[in-house]
Amino acid sequence: MSKYISIENLKFALFELLESDKLFALDHYKDLDKDSVNIMMDAIKDYADKSMYPVFKEMDQQPAVYEDGKIIVHPAIGRFMKDAGENGWIGPTFSYEDGGMQLPHVFHTAASHIMECANNNMTGYTGLTGGAANLIATYGTSTLKEMYVSNMLEGKWAGTMCLTEPQAGSSLSDIITSASPQTDGSYKIKGHKIFISGGDHEYSENFIHLVLARIEGAPLGTKGISLFAVPKNRITDNSGLEYNDVLTAGEFQKMGQKGYCTTHLVFGENDDCYGHLVGAENQGLKNMFQMMNGARIDVGMTAASVATAAFYASLQYAQERSQGRRILPGGVKNVEAQQTSIINHPDVKRMLLLQKAVTEGSIALLLQASLYHDLSHHSSEEDKEKYHLLLELLTPIAKTYPSEMGRVSISNGLQILGGYGFCTEFSLEQYYRDIRIMSLYEGTTGIQSLDLLGRKVVMKNGETMKLLTKEIIASIAAASNYDDLKPYADKLKSASKNLEQVVMHLLQFAMSGNHERYIADATIFMEMMSNVVIAWQWLKMATTAKTALVTGNTIQTSEFYESKIHTMRFFFKYELAKNNGFKETLMDPDSLTILEDKKSVLA
Amino acid sequence: MKYLVCISRTPETTAKIAFTDGNTQFDKNGVQYILNPYDEWYALVRALELKEAGGGTVTVINVGTAENDAVIRKALAIGADDAVRIDTDPKSAMNVAKQISEYVKSNPHDIILCGKETIDYNSGEVGGMIAEFLDIPFVSYGEHLDIEGSSATVKRDIEGGSQTVKVNLPAVISAAKGMAEQRIPNMRGIMMAKRKPLNIVPAVPFEDAATVIGYTLPEGKSAVKMIDPENMDELVRLLQEEAKVL
Numbered sequence: 001m002s003k004y005i006s007i008e009n010l011k012f013a014l015f016e017l018l019e020s021d022k023l024f025a026l027d028h029y030k031d032l033d034k035d036s037v038n039i040m041m042d043a044i045k046d047y048a049d050k051s052m053y054p055v056f057k058e059m060d061q062q063p064a065v066y067e068d069g070k071i072i073v074h075p076a077i078g079r080f081m082k083d084a085g086e087n088g089w090i091g092p093t094f095s096y097e098d099g100g101m102q103l104p105h106v107f108h109t110a111a112s113h114i115m116e117c118a119n120n121n122m123t124g125y126t127g128l129t130g131g132a133a134n135l136i137a138t139y140g141t142s143t144l145k146e147m148y149v150s151n152m153l154e155g156k157w158a159g160t161m162c163l164t165e166p167q168a169g170s171s172l173s174d175i176i177t178s179a180s181p182q183t184d185g186s187y188k189i190k191g192h193k194i195f196i197s198g199g200d201h202e203y204s205e206n207f208i209h210l211v212l213a214r215i216e217g218a219p220l221g222t223k224g225i226s227l228f229a230v231p232k233n234r235i236t237d238n239s240g241l242e243y244n245d246v247l248t249a250g251e252f253q254k255m256g257q258k259g260y261c262t263t264h265l266v267f268g269e270n271d272d273c274y275g276h277l278v279g280a281e282n283q284g285l286k287n288m289f290q291m292m293n294g295a296r297i298d299v300g301m302t303a304a305s306v307a308t309a310a311f312y313a314s315l316q317y318a319q320e321r322s323q324g325r326r327i328l329p330g331g332v333k334n335v336e337a338q339q340t341s342i343i344n345h346p347d348v349k350r351m352l353l354l355q356k357a358v359t360e361g362s363i364a365l366l367l368q369a370s371l372y373h374d375l376s377h378h379s380s381e382e383d384k385e386k387y388h389l390l391l392e393l394l395t396p397i398a399k400t401y402p403s404e405m406g407r408v409s410i411s412n413g414l415q416i417l418g419g420y421g422f423c424t425e426f427s428l429e430q431y432y433r434d435i436r437i438m439s440l441y442e443g444t445t446g447i448q449s450l451d452l453l454g455r456k457v458v459m460k461n462g463e464t465m466k467l468l469t470k471e472i473i474a475s476i477a478a479a480s481n482y483d484d485l486k487p488y489a490d491k492l493k494s495a496s497k498n499l500e501q502v503v504m505h506l507l508q509f510a511m512s513g514n515h516e517r518y519i520a521d522a523t524i525f526m527e528m529m530s531n532v533v534i535a536w537q538w539l540k541m542a543t544t545a546k547t548a549l550v551t552g553n554t555i556q557t558s559e560f561y562e563s564k565i566h567t568m569r570f571f572f573k574y575e576l577a578k579n580n581g582f583k584e585t586l587m588d589p590d591s592l593t594i595l596e597d598k599k600s601v602l603a
Numbered sequence: 604m605k606y607l608v609c610i611s612r613t614p615e616t617t618a619k620i621a622f623t624d625g626n627t628q629f630d631k632n633g634v635q636y637i638l639n640p641y642d643e644w645y646a647l648v649r650a651l652e653l654k655e656a657g658g659g660t661v662t663v664i665n666v667g668t669a670e671n672d673a674v675i676r677k678a679l680a681i682g683a684d685d686a687v688r689i690d691t692d693p694k695s696a697m698n699v700a701k702q703i704s705e706y707v708k709s710n711p712h713d714i715i716l717c718g719k720e721t722i723d724y725n726s727g728e729v730g731g732m733i734a735e736f737l738d739i740p741f742v743s744y745g746e747h748l749d750i751e752g753s754s755a756t757v758k759r760d761i762e763g764g765s766q767t768v769k770v771n772l773p774a775v776i777s778a779a780k781g782m783a784e785q786r787i788p789n790m791r792g793i794m795m796a797k798r799k800p801l802n803i804v805p806a807v808p809f810e811d812a813a814t815v816i817g818y819t820l821p822e823g824k825s826a827v828k829m830i831d832p833e834n835m836d837e838l839v840r841l842l843q844e845e846a847k848v849l
Contacts, residue, residue: 008635035676036793042637042677043787050785088790101790557619557633 002316004053004309005117007045008556009360010110011038012564013367016555017544020106020371028378029104037107044089044111048118051079056119059259060430064201066251071200071261077125078203084126085155091130098137098145099153109301109370113363116305120434121259125158125198127298131291132159132210136229139279139287147235148208158204161291162193162211162230162265169195170447172285173221177213177267179228182274189213189230189275190268192249197441199263200232200248206241207232210291211267211275212284219282227284230267230275245273256433293391295442296399297369303438304362307406310431311355314413317426318343318352321417342416350574351412356563357538357571358409362402364537369398389464390471393456394533396448401530403438404445410435449522452529457503458510465503472496472536479543482550485565488572492539495532495579502528502586520593521586528582535576542568604659604750606650608683609703609717609729611639612667612674616722626817638674641718643681644785645778649748650716651682652783657750659713660684664706666699668692672801679796680788686799691806696724698809700732705807707737713772714755719744719779730777740774746781 014020014037021034055076064073084090093108094100115123133152136144151157168174177191189211200207209230218224233241250264267273279287322339342348369391376388414421414428421428439445457465472492479489502525510518545561548554554561595601614620614629615637621630650661663678664687665671675686687710689702707715715734720727727743734741746765747758750772758767760779770776788796830838842849 031794031797033797035673036797038673039677039680039788039793039796040790043680043789043793046785047787083787086789087787092790101794103790554632560633 001049001053003312005045005114005305005312006308007041007114008560009363010041010113012544012556012560013360013364013541014106014110016548017364017541018106018367018371020104020367023104023106023371023374023378026378028102029374031102032104037103040103040107041111041114043087044114047083047087048115051076051083052115052118052122056121057427057430059119059121060434063253063258064251064261065253066248066263069248070202071248071251071263073201073203073261074121074259075203077122077201077259080122081125081129081155081158081203083155085153088153090126090155091133091153094134094137094153099150104371104374106367106370106374109297109366112298113301113305113308113366116302117309119259120302120306120309121257123302124257124260126155127295128161128198129155129157129159131294131298132161132208134294135210135227135287135291136208136278138290139227140229140276144229144276144278148229148231151206152208156204157206157208158198158201159208160196160199160210161288161295162196162199162209163288164195165192166194170444172212172225175212175214175225177211179213179215179226179275179277181215186274186276187213187215187228188268188271189228189273190271191266193265193267195252196263196265198261199265201261205233207246209246209265209267209275210278210288212288213275215281222285224282225284226281227278227287228275229278230273234274245270254437256430256436292442293395294373296395296448297366297373299438299441300362300369300399300402301366303402303406303435304359304366306431306435306438307355307402307409308359308363310410310413310428310435311352311359313427313431314355314416314421315343315352317417317420318348348416351416353567353570354412354574355409357567357575358402358405358534360541360564360567361534361537361571362398362406364541365394365401365533366398368537369394386467389460390467392459393452393464393468396443396452396456397526397530397533399442400439400445400448400452400526401534403435403441404527405530406438407432407435445526446523449526450519453506453522453525454515454519458507468533469496469500472532475536475540475543479539482543482546485539485542485546488539488542488568491572491576492532492535495535495576498579498583499529499532502583505587516594517591520591524582524585528579528586531576531579531582535571538568538571604653604657604714605712606654606659606661607703607707607712607715608642608647608650608661608663608678609699609715609733610642610647610663610665610674610678611699611718611721612636612665612671613639613721613723620820622818622820626819627815629818636670636674638677639718639721640785641720641722641778641780643678643718645780645782646716646718647678647681647683648783648786649778650714651786653748653750662687662712664689664703666691666693666702666806675801676796677788679799679801680793681786682788682792684799686801688801688803689806690803691809694815695811695813696726696728697732698811700729700736701809702806703729704733704736706804707733711773713753714750715773715775716748717775717777719777727777730775734775737773737775740770741776742768742770742774743777744779745776746779748776748778748782 023029024032059074092101092103093105129152133149152159165175179187211228211230212225214224215226231244232246234244236242247266247269249266252262321342323342325333326340372387372391376384410432420426476489476493479485542565545564549561615635618634623630654661661683662685663683666689693699717730731741742757744760745757749756753772756769
């Protein structure tokens with residue numbers, strides 16, 4: 001079996017970089033320890049090796065299809081739902097009262113990474129089920145919890161999130177699915193929902209859809225949206241199940257993630273679909289965003305995982321494939337010498353280092369964000385607020401950077417294979433197709449960028465940005481203790497200042513009322529800020545590695561730590577340097593995408 | 604029925620193998636460790652299956668230092684009821700066998716199971732030595748194990764086929780592939796493992812009769828030789844003279 005993940009890197013990030021095991025000192029997590037989570041991760045790796053990776057290509061070749069009103073998915077999904085339920089992998093972060101294991105999110109994210117590296121077409125089914133169950137556990141009544149949560153955590157019933165409608169994609173304020181109050185407290189639901197991931201298949205006897213809809217007479221816009229739990233099959237008085245008029249109308253055939261079904265659901269076509277309100281009326285979008293924010297981290301990690309698996313596939317190829325000869329001093333080649341492995345060509349090495357820099361930088365950021373999530377719920381009141389704000393600020397980046405740059409890194413990986421990279425015999429083309437959806441799921445890159453610049457950067461009057469800057473400054477100070485890391489610490493300081501200048505420049509537009517101009521280049525701002533954040537993660541990793549080498553307190557091999565420092569240097573030279581161009585673009589007075597005179601420039 | 608399963612800690616299968624101190628010591632730098640697969644997947648899981656079917660207790664036993672506690676915990680997470688660690692750093696299979704057999708003398712068990720070998724030193728000696736120290740039967744390479752009353756029926760792998768033997772208990776049986784299917788420890792089991800008893804007992808004095816003089820790594824793989832598909836004679840010659848497989 002080919003290598004698809006580095007468990008060493010994952011454990012380095014968890015225990016050496018983030019010291020996540022310190023969480024076990026908190027009362028909420030006191031029943032866990034480092035051995036427990038290591039056993040869990042090793043068990044998941046064993047499972048992924050035997051039951052997930054072997055069907056990765058097969059699920060692409062036998063995609064989910066719609067036949068005779070049913071969605072047919074690969075049989076591995078049935079086994080996976082059952083095994084994940086029995087092994088406690090759906091909702092392990094839930095409290096004991098809600099049937100969970102109080103596992104910190106940072107370890108759950110790490111566990112997801114292992115599975116997603118092995119097969120990214122499977123994990124959405126359980127991830128959405130856990131997310132939907134979490135919404136019910138958080139906002140639902142005790143009756144609703146009793147009705148649904150345990151069956152979902154046991155993998156018997158699946159869960160989904162239903163937001164998008166044919167006329168309302170990114171613009172959720174325009175949804176029209178309706179909810180009519182009934183005398184028994186339930187609501188009659190009517191409407192179409194599209195792009196519903198994991199929305200139906202034969203291996204779950206029931207699906208609990210978390211549906212955004214408008215109660216009759218609710219205000220227009222996002223303030224009139226409520227959240228409902230709508231089962232495919234409702235529970236009868238004698239605890240049986242009867243059809244709840246949730247029709248599966250179709251399956252979207254996609255360029256990637258073909259094993260992960262994407263459905264079109266019709267609620268209440270026969271006027272017989274009922275659901276229950278989850279949380280308060282008209283608070284649906286706000287409540288759904290709890291799941292959505294978690295889902296954004298999940299999407300980021302799926303992207304980082306697909307890119308990780310692609311990295312190891314191209315690395316193996318580069319080590320095995322011989323082509324050409326190295327250039328000797330004087331610019332000559334010894335044509336009689338044996339061909340060299342392509343990994344020895346600088347341009348191939350550059351592409352591999354880019355893959356490593358993107359994937360490991362992304363993993364570090366995603367675990368950092370997940371750790372903030374844990375600390376935002378289980379630390380002192382003052383710290384809770386701080387970590388909550390940091391998580392809010394970093395979430396759009398943690399979703400977008402791995403999705404966008406992960407795709408770029410896979411493209412480079414595919415390039416390493418030359419023509420073979422384009423062939424289905426090798427897995428790079430599948431990884432390339434699979435990752436493409438990540439910058440669309442749960443809010444496109446454009447939406448994430450608007451969220452970052454339009455909301456998060458200015459949140460709490462800029463105090464949130466200051467919190468992040470403070471974290472970055474602390475990392476710069478730690479790195480500056482080592483002479484060979486100090487130049488990079490200085491570069492990050494300079495990049496951080498440049499970012500600040502850009503923010504101040506753009507804010508002038510917002511303060512003068514020109515909000516469209518303020519956010520017009522939000523996606524470019526996302527790229528610039530992402531580079532600063534990933535550079536911060538790389539500087540932290542290099543400092544951790546350097547400390548291990550200097551103190552001799554090593555868990556990994558010395559080569560492992562040295563490669564961390566080398567990749568940090570690579571990221572600063574090849575990626576962070578691009579921020580100079582981003583700054584120039586963002587501060588350029590020319591506004592080319594806003595046309596006041598309505599004159600078309602695309603003729 | 605009391606089952607005792609002997610477990611070892613071994614380097615992970617992809618660990619880079621190197622030696623230090625003039626090639627007399629294994630280099631542990633950067634090495635990740637696992638529960639020996641033959642002990643875990645076959646011996647332990649079969650003991651658990653038999654316990655679940657017919658009742659009894661499953662104890663795992665390890666001879667080693669506190670470094671081994673993580674793999675012992677995994678065995679508990681998979682389902683063992685309790686664990687014993689004999690606190691010493693053994694340098695030989697005989698020391699391991701001696702320690703376990705001394706423990707069994709004062710803590711009798713009906714069946715002692717171990718993997719057919721560890722995946723590091725591969726000597727496959729411990730089971731036989733325990734049986735010898737205890738003067739009880741030993742059946743090696745068991746692929747299938749059933750218990751009936753006070754005897755065990757073991758189907759074992761032999762050259763060219765298999766052999767089925769019946770043996771009176773107590774006995775030592777070494778487990779090979781096929782005896783059971785690997786079990787993944789679930790979250791509940793992992794959490795419960797922390798609360799299960801791990802009894803640490805002192806080792807009895809033991810002096811090794813043999814010492815390791817040194818280790819050597821196998822020679823590196825030579826480069827691939829490409830043979831013209833039309834030149835079958837050359838291929839046959841190389842397979843005979845160089846590869847020596849014909």
